[in-house]
Amino acid sequence: MHKEKFLLVTALSFVSFIPARAQEAPNAPQASTAAENKELFDRIIANQKKSDAALDLYERTERVEVRKISGEPHSAEAKITRVVPAGTGMVKIPIGPDGKAADAEMYRSALEKLEHALELVASGDRSQRDGLEKYAKRKKDRTDLIDATRNAFLYTFVEREPRGGLMLSKYSMLPNPAYKPTTRTTAIFAKVHGFVWIDEDSGQLARVEGEVTEDISLGLFLAKVYKGSHFMQEHYEMAPGLWLPSFSQYDFDGRKFFSSFSIHERTFYSNYRYIGPPKEALVTIRAELGKTSPAVTDP
Numbered sequence: 001m002h003k004e005k006f007l008l009v010t011a012l013s014f015v016s017f018i019p020a021r022a023q024e025a026p027n028a029p030q031a032s033t034a035a036e037n038k039e040l041f042d043r044i045i046a047n048q049k050k051s052d053a054a055l056d057l058y059e060r061t062e063r064v065e066v067r068k069i070s071g072e073p074h075s076a077e078a079k080i081t082r083v084v085p086a087g088t089g090m091v092k093i094p095i096g097p098d099g100k101a102a103d104a105e106m107y108r109s110a111l112e113k114l115e116h117a118l119e120l121v122a123s124g125d126r127s128q129r130d131g132l133e134k135y136a137k138r139k140k141d142r143t144d145l146i147d148a149t150r151n152a153f154l155y156t157f158v159e160r161e162p163r164g165g166l167m168l169s170k171y172s173m174l175p176n177p178a179y180k181p182t183t184r185t186t187a188i189f190a191k192v193h194g195f196v197w198i199d200e201d202s203g204q205l206a207r208v209e210g211e212v213t214e215d216i217s218l219g220l221f222l223a224k225v226y227k228g229s230h231f232m233q234e235h236y237e238m239a240p241g242l243w244l245p246s247f248s249q250y251d252f253d254g255r256k257f258f259s260s261f262s263i264h265e266r267t268f269y270s271n272y273r274y275i276g277p278p279k280e281a282l283v284t285i286r287a288e289l290g291k292t293s294p295a296v297t298d299p
Contacts, residue, residue: 044204044205045146047203047205047241048146049143052139052146054242056085057274059083059272059275060083060273061080062081062083062268064080064081064265065266065268066264080094081095084114086117087278088117088121088131091110091117093114099271108289118285122278122282148186148189152186152190153173153174153189154176156171157170170195171197172194173195173196173208175189175190175191188216191214191215191216192212192213193210193213194208194209194210204243206234206243207233208231209230209232212225212228213227225253225254226255229252229253229254231250231252233245233247234246244269244272245269246270248265248266248269250264
């Protein structure tokens with residue numbers, strides 16, 4: 001189910017980033033011109049691409065809570081990891097609730113493996129070429145998916161809502177009937193509706209919440225996600241001008257072949273820290289290991 005889950009989560013994580021056209025509700029407090037809306041959402045897509053790219057430069061802590069039973073928080077199993085970008089993907093190192101290593105020996109071993117992976121990428125080792133190409137393709141697919149949402153949805157202004165010291169603009173999100181999907185992933189967009197919250201001053205996406213309105217077939221129709229499945233994600237400013245995920249929740253129910261499945265996950269993202277591309281990250285990890293860091297020459 002992992003591939004189908006990745007496909008669905010990827011699509012639903014991006015459905016709200018770039019509206020095709022924002023419309024004003026009848027009682028909207030202030031009208032916006034088409035040109036103003038285009039400018040706003042052009043800023044949103046540019047900022048979202050910037051934030052997405054930053055995930056390859058910032059390490060973070062993730063607390064993932066997997067619930068065995070929907071709606072029963074006490075049935076959750078939590079896993080906390082330090083997530084470090086390594087050039088060909090993310091390396092996840094288990095840590096304790098206090099953010100420290102639960103087992104010092106295992107933690108050091110994981111850091112040494114990360115050091116080796118970063119060294120191979122930073123030095124341009126040929127063994128990493130395939131991994132780099134696959135990761136670059138995944139990133140391009142994500143960027144293409146963001147661009148596709150320009151035409152996939154119609155948005156209608158609903159109201160202003162406060163969040164902390166900000167006033168967010170809430171929009172309803174409905175599929176654009178004129179949109180023609182070009183891939184199986186973008187075809188998912190026609191079966192989702194929900195709401196998005198935008199900070200118009202910064203041109204950033206603050207929150208998205210959506211629901212599956214029709215059963216979604218995945219994996220050449222061998223798997224299906226049922227109507228009523230729900231997702232949401234929140235973003236906050238983690239560094240000046242950089243908004244990154246702080247929380248996400250996925251509640252999917254469906255079947256694969258003849259077996260039912262449920263995905264009920266909550267993920268909390270915290271402790272973002274710039275670690276840089278592989279060459280810079282390698283210096284940081286070696287310092288943690290108490291090692292000197294010889295220069296890595298360009299390949």
